[in-house]
Amino acid sequence: MTYCVGMRLDAGLVFLSDSRTNAGVDQVGTFRKMSVFENAGDRMIVLLTAGNLSISQSIRELISAHVSADGQSIWTASNMYEAARIVGDAVRSVFHRDAKALAEFGIDFNVSMILGGQIKGERCRLFQIYSAGNFIESHNENTYFQIGEAKYGKPILDRVVTPATPLDEAAKCALISMDSTLRSNISVGLPLDLLVYETDRLAVTRFVTIDEKNQYFQMIRNTWGHQLKAVFEAIDDPIWNATPEIVQNVLSSTNMHSKPVRVLPPLGVQSDLNFASGLQTLAQNFGDSQQ
Structure with a gap:
């Protein structure tokens, strides 16, 4: 080339x-x-x-x-x-x-x-x-x-x-x-x-x-x-879960509700934590759809 x-x-x-x-x-x-x-x-x-x-x-x-x-x-x-x-x-x-x-x-x-x-x-x-x-x-x-x-x-x-x-x-x-x-x-x-x-x-x-x-x-x-x-090194690292009005360089603010698109594992390989988290996510999404 x-x-x-x-x-x-x-x-x-x-x-x-x-x-x-x-x-x-x-x-x-x-x-x-x-x-x-x-x-x-x-x-x-x-x-x-x-x-x-x-x-x-x-x-x-x-x-x-x-x-x-x-x-x-x-x-x-x-x-x-x-x-x-x-x-x-x-x-x-x-x-x-x-x-x-x-x-x-x-x-x-x-x-x-x-x-x-x-x-x-x-x-x-x-x-x-x-x-x-x-x-x-x-x-x-x-x-x-x-x-x-x-x-x-x-x-x-x-x-x-x-x-x-x-x-x-x-x-x-x-x-x-x-x-x-x-x-x-x-x-x-x-x-x-x-x-x-x-x-x-x-x-x-x-x-x-x-x-x-x-x-x-x-x-x-x-x-x-x-x-x-x-x-590159002179640029500040991002700040997570902070208030933009108080802290600079905020990547994720406290009033944001960003969530990833999650794919749940099959029932046979789910941990109790994953299962509970999945139910909570489903319940929250259902609640959001009703508002």
């Missing part, structure tokens, strides 16, 4: 991807999921991929050489929408060529992609592309896209990232999001590729491959874990 995230911010773009392709008991596969299409001074486009590796590799190779019927390619597209359309066409081409053969072996046509970048003359843009070749674009209401094992790293992104977030702060947030995923899911793994793009640079200026020895990422892992534990 994999985990990739792309962010579109006022200041530019942030991309982060892991490199694990499988995580069997005796085999761990690694393949980098980030590809950069760069023509310095004219365009800088990043493609992140998740899903079946053979499918995503075929799509990437097709994109790099593909020329559409109207003469457009990833290298000549006049805007990022056209670039996303070219990627979508490549997805459909690979589907028409391979999907039937894969299905005969019980393999789904499974691929998802994030495409983002800037072409000279327009703003930075970010797209998520699906297995059918269709896509959506990021706007201020959804400043980031995730593909792969997205659920573990989503909460921190939702709490922190806005269009106004500075690039380095967004990169830090992306790394924390990735660390949360690495800790909870063995199918995501190091090394990581991180690319931070500043608007109108039209070239890659900040890129790093992160392994287990990377100083900053090790600091992130240790500090985030310690700070989370400190914040």
Whole structure:
């Protein structure tokens, strides 16, 4: 599996991807999921991929050489929408060529992609592309896209990232999001590729491959874990069966009448206490129904 995230911010773009392709008991596969299409001074486009590796590799190779019927390619597209359309066409081409053969072996046509970048003359843009070749674009209401094992790293992104977030702060947030995923899911793994793009640079200026020895990422892992534990321990434990007007942090107040849904044991295994409790519960429920 994999985990990739792309962010579109006022200041530019942030991309982060892991490199694990499988995580069997005796085999761990690694393949980098980030590809950069760069023509310095004219365009800088990043493609992140998740899903079946053979499918995503075929799509990437097709994109790099593909020329559409109207003469457009990833290298000549006049805007990022056209670039996303070219990627979508490549997805459909690979589907028409391979999907039937894969299905005969019980393999789904499974691929998802994030495409983002800037072409000279327009703003930075970010797209998520699906297995059918269709896509959506990021706007201020959804400043980031995730593909792969997205659920573990989503909460921190939702709490922190806005269009106004500075690039380095967004990169830090992306790394924390990735660390949360690495800790909870063995199918995501190091090394990581991180690319931070500043608007109108039209070239890659900040890129790093992160392994287990990377100083900053090790600091992130240790500090985030310690700070989370400190914040957790600083939150008060719940107070049971108290009066909210007098005591703070009351979970169950004295005027509450919450009761669980109880399933009574069979008569043959009931203790006297269970039997009496069951009769009392039945009597109370009957009394409540009469009121």
